[in-house]
Amino acid sequence: MSATSSHRPRLIPGHGHAGIEQAVNAFGLLRDYFEGAIIVDAHSRITWIDQRYRELLKLAADFDPVGLPVEEVIPHSLMRRVVETGKPTLLDIMRFDDRQFVVCRIPLKDEAGKVEGAIGFVFYDNVDYLEPILEKFENLQKQLTRAQAALTRERQAKYSLSSFVGLSDAVKELKSQVRRFALREGAALIQGETGTGKELLAHAIHRQSDRADGPFIAINVAAVPEQLLEAEFFGVAPGAYTGADRKPRQGKFELAHGGTLFLDEIGDMPPAIQAKFLRVLQEGEVEALGSNTIKKVDVRIIAATSQDLEAKVADKSFRADLYYRIAVLTVRIPPLRDRREDIALLCETLLEQTMRTPGQRGWVLLPEAIRLLESHDWPGNVRELRNVLERAAALAPSEVLDAAAIRRAMPQAAPRPTPTAAATSGGDLATRLAEAERDAILAALDASNGEKLAAARRLGVSRSQFYEKLRRHNITS
Structure with missing residues (x-):
């Protein structure tokens, strides 16, 4: 490219270039503030490139890029995006081979506001002094990527x-x-x-x-x-x-x-x-x-x-x-008391997930302990079984869990309610069961000092179940 063409745009016939001409005319005032410049037309074809940008890109002296799509000369250029959207990218880092350029891209518009091309500047061809900022940006990007991956995992099913x-x-x-x-x-x-x-x-x-x-x-x-x-x-x-x-x-x-x-x-x-x-x-x-x-x-x-x-x-x-x-x-889902034959296998699985002390190879659950677990009704089902095993493991002096260790970890039975008049004098079964349930709820509340969540735990029911029972029996305090 001749010295003249390196400073003046070569216009492609059939296209308006008022904005392009004005941009080139302003270069004389801006040359001290950038290291290279390029202009593309409305089709993202190169119409002009200055000599310094040619040198940065290490273009051969006999190579003429005018008229070529900008990506054929600068593969990572985003000039086409600026032309298509009409929006500038005021600061960006563009890779070229093994180098990085700090660049700016601005759309060129005619008097009616129609985009007729874009101009790009290289502000710096050496970003070493930006290394701390780039490193911080990359670390933030990695953290964002990890957070997004974690969120994606959270939104996937965890169990099969x-x-x-x-x-x-x-x-x-x-x-x-x-x-x-x-x-x-x-x-x-x-x-x-x-x-x-x-x-x-x-x-x-x-x-x-x-x-x-x-x-x-x-x-x-x-x-x-x-x-x-x-x-x-x-x-x-x-x-x-x-x-x-x-x-x-x-x-x-x-x-x-x-x-x-x-x-x-x-x-x-x-x-x-x-x-x-x-x-x-x-x-x-x-x-x-x-x-x-x-x-x-x-x-x-x-x-x-x-x-x-x-x-x-x-x-x-x-x-x-x-x-x-x-x-x-x-x-x-059947309750645990209706499939007691699964308790031994459940214990083995749950104990594999229970925390161990350093150097401990695993928990040993003795047959007598399993028989004791199988005799319990488990109102809290598998969740209650897990809690009992974790409590027993925390209290046990060794990795061996015998019947005594399990018994210490088992929930204390709620006090038996005093038989009601309906229970002693007869009445239909539904009435007697309702009275017994009401008495059990009142006893649990009394033993828990009125704390409803604690009372629900004593009875082995969920919070929602407990509140439903309170409403059903008209218990307000």
């Missing part, structure tokens, strides 16, 4: 069907049923007492379904205050209420798009939310709180409950139409 331990006939039938249901698209309802492994089975259904590559989003309905449930499910638009974030916040339905939404303790869903939830299931659309925009969602629902939803439907505390929507495929 093999995680549900047991060889009894009841467990074999349960797993067979789950495999069949996983291949279908209908909503599933998992029923079972607290601690039986409902969430584990929900993960397993997702893992074996066609949605396994999609997200698995879980929410415990009982753990979220009623006034926040709508925002949790459907999201929040910017400025929807005082104190709301200026950025939109996605709800659980949007986060679960293409995957599975797991609703634990769905029996605790307030009636007002039930109506809105049903509409989403019917229409497949969500509307964020404070927004007028409707968004389509493709989500499979898996719900779980330790309550009797049919009874709640009968007393009208749970909508019948919502119940039939979520109970398309129903799974009932």
Whole structure:
């Protein structure tokens, strides 16, 4: 390229170049502030490049780049993006071979505002002095990548069907049923007492379904205050209420798009939310709180409950139409007392996950200890069994767990209630059972100094179950 062409643009016939001409005319004022410059037209073809940029790129003296697409000369150039979007990149680091340039790219527009090209400057051809900043940026980028990967893992199913331990006939039938249901698209309802492994089975259904590559989003309905449930499910638009974030916040339905939404303790869903939830299931659309925009969602629902939803439907505390929507495929998990033959295998698995002291090879559970565990009713099911084993391991003087170690770790039995008049004078069975349950609740509350959560633990029931029983028996204090 001649000396003249290195300072004046070579115009490509048939295209306007008013902005390009003006840009080149300004170079005389700016030459002391950049190390090289280039101009492209509306088709991202090079129309001009100055001699210093040629030298930075180490172009051969007889090579003429004018008219070539910019990427053929500078592979990592983003000039085309600037031309197509009309938006500048005021500061960027561009790689060329083994070097890095600090560059700026600005769109060139005519008087009507139409983009007719772009101009790029190289401010620095040596970024060594930026090394601390670049290193910090790379570290932040790595942290962001790790955080995104961790978030992705959190939104994937953690358990497979093999995680549900047991060889009894009841467990074999349960797993067979789950495999069949996983291949279908209908909503599933998992029923079972607290601690039986409902969430584990929900993960397993997702893992074996066609949605396994999609997200698995879980929410415990009982753990979220009623006034926040709508925002949790459907999201929040910017400025929807005082104190709301200026950025939109996605709800659980949007986060679960293409995957599975797991609703634990769905029996605790307030009636007002039930109506809105049903509409989403019917229409497949969500509307964020404070927004007028409707968004389509493709989500499979898996719900779980330790309550009797049919009874709640009968007393009208749970909508019948919502119940039939979520109970398309129903799974009932047997309580641990109905599959006592699985306790030994469960103990072996749970003890493998129990913390050991340094140098300890493993826990040894003696046959007498297993027999003692098999004789317990386990109202808290597998969760209670895990807690007992962890407590026994913490209290044991060695890795050997005998019957004495297990007995020390077993929950203390609640005081037996004094027989009521109904129990001593007869009455139908339902009445006697209700009176006995009421007395047991009052005794647990008394032993727990009125602490409801502690009383629920004493009785081996979940918080939601306990509050339901309080309402049923009209116990207010």
